[in-house]
Amino acid sequence: MSLFIQDKERDMKVEIVPEYGGMIAQIFLEGKEILHTDYTQMEVAPMAAGGVPILFPFSSKTKNDTYMLNGRQYAMPRHGLVKNDAFAVSEAKEDHVRLWLENSPSWKERYYPFDFRLEIEYRLRDGSLEIVTRVKNFSDTAMPHYLGLHPFFRTTDKKRASLQQDMQLHYDYEHQEDLPGIMLGDLSQCWDEVLHSPAQGGFCFENEADGYCVYCSMDRAFEALVVYTMAPESICIEPWCGLPDSINTGRFLKWVEPGEQKEYQVRMHVESVAYSCSVRGSEISDNGAK
Numbered sequence: 001m002s003l004f005i006q007d008k009e010r011d012m013k014v015e016i017v018p019e020y021g022g023m024i025a026q027i028f029l030e031g032k033e034i035l036h037t038d039y040t041q042m043e044v045a046p047m048a049a050g051g052v053p054i055l056f057p058f059s060s061k062t063k064n065d066t067y068m069l070n071g072r073q074y075a076m077p078r079h080g081l082v083k084n085d086a087f088a089v090s091e092a093k094e095d096h097v098r099l100w101l102e103n104s105p106s107w108k109e110r111y112y113p114f115d116f117r118l119e120i121e122y123r124l125r126d127g128s129l130e131i132v133t134r135v136k137n138f139s140d141t142a143m144p145h146y147l148g149l150h151p152f153f154r155t156t157d158k159k160r161a162s163l164q165q166d167m168q169l170h171y172d173y174e175h176q177e178d179l180p181g182i183m184l185g186d187l188s189q190c191w192d193e194v195l196h197s198p199a200q201g202g203f204c205f206e207n208e209a210d211g212y213c214v215y216c217s218m219d220r221a222f223e224a225l226v227v228y229t230m231a232p233e234s235i236c237i238e239p240w241c242g243l244p245d246s247i248n249t250g251r252f253l254k255w256v257e258p259g260e261q262k263e264y265q266v267r268m269h270v271e272s273v274a275y276s277c278s279v280r281g282s283e284i285s286d287n288g289a290k
Helices: 105-110 277-285
Strands: 003-007 012-017 023-029 066-069 072-075 088-092 096-102 116-125 128-137 143-145 152-154 161-172 177-180 192-207 212-218 224-228 234-240 254-256 261-272
Touching (some): 003 096, 128 143, 128 254, 152 192, 161 224, 192 234, 212 234, 254 261
Antiparallel strands (some): 003 012, 066 072, 128 261, 143 254, 152 234, 192 224
16 A cells, blocks of 8 residues: 655655555656656566665675675675565654564574664655655664665656766776766666765756756765666666675675664755756755755
């Protein structure tokens, strides 16, 4: 069952599907669909359906789909565990929804040996969609993780889309080395790039063909941005807290201590494309992800 939050003043509505990874299925602005979502794929593989999947505890792949921790090897599926699991609903109001999920005994034994609670809050406020994620550690040892979001922005003509971002380095994940930052010009080309080390953070995605612009700001924990242009009728622009295989390399790995929690925030402001993304971007970048 879908849940909806809305901002009537801005004619903005967000559809959330708790039973399919707790993800956002669609963002509507003035009737326009901002995300690519194939609802026929929801029950088969929510990650392939589009929307905005949550990637936790690790985004991307680990080497050979495994990782070592405290002398033991664990398995880890691509993009983590929660993307296919059902979240419970703790609160549902007109402008916000709160979801939660906890580790299961089977996960703990094979994949991720921690007792945790993952809470997701979606809120429409001041004309923006806020996504707040809280990671709570109930274990007696520090818990490694690196959260990611995976938006599939609806893009019917990729030649008429543009991306502004300020990541300073380009990561060659096959050779695990940093290269100078790159500008991704023609988004109709085949890009699958990991960028990191932001100057300020955030990105601006302008989609002339589909009539919208997204400015996304995020807190400083999101140290990487992944751009993937080969998905059908969509472009994925993904804020990540870590890099591919961070759990094995240690780079950008995040930790939450026993009995504590970490909070992460991403803020997306969506406008009609007639309202300059560069103008809105300059306004929001001064505030960041509050």
